[in-house]
Amino acid sequence: MRVQDVIKKKRHVVHTIPAQRTVEDAIVQMTERRTSALIVMDGEQPAGIFTERDVLRCHVAWRHRLFREMPLSEAMTDKLIVAQPDDLVSSAMAMMIKADIRHLPVVEDQRISLMLTISDLVKHHVGELTAELHYLQEYITDLQDAVQD
Structure with a gap:
């Protein structure tokens, strides 16, 4: 299964914010x-990502500063880990687990087309497991019927 199979069901909205804004602007x-x-965008180019986890991290790191005084460029995560639509879902999950992240931008045609979350991948995986379980239950029922005949 590929990332593109998961994203077919997802809205293609990517929320962005200019790097020149403040942490307070991002939270709002x-x-x-x-x-x-x-x-986080620097002009037309992605410069990083700002997540709920970054809010907590910058609050602890800079307790003496107000959110409205913190430049977003200082508080964001500047290492952007991304996926491609043809990546395997298992590879995307492995990347997220290894990097301990919950958001994975998907890049198509050299631009971020959507944000994949760990929740998206878990829901997809649970759906696959549920379908497999249903198939196995039918198979066992068919076997039991065949034995009784």
């Missing part, structure tokens, strides 16, 4: 858009 935008991550 995340709250208004009901999202847990924003792609």
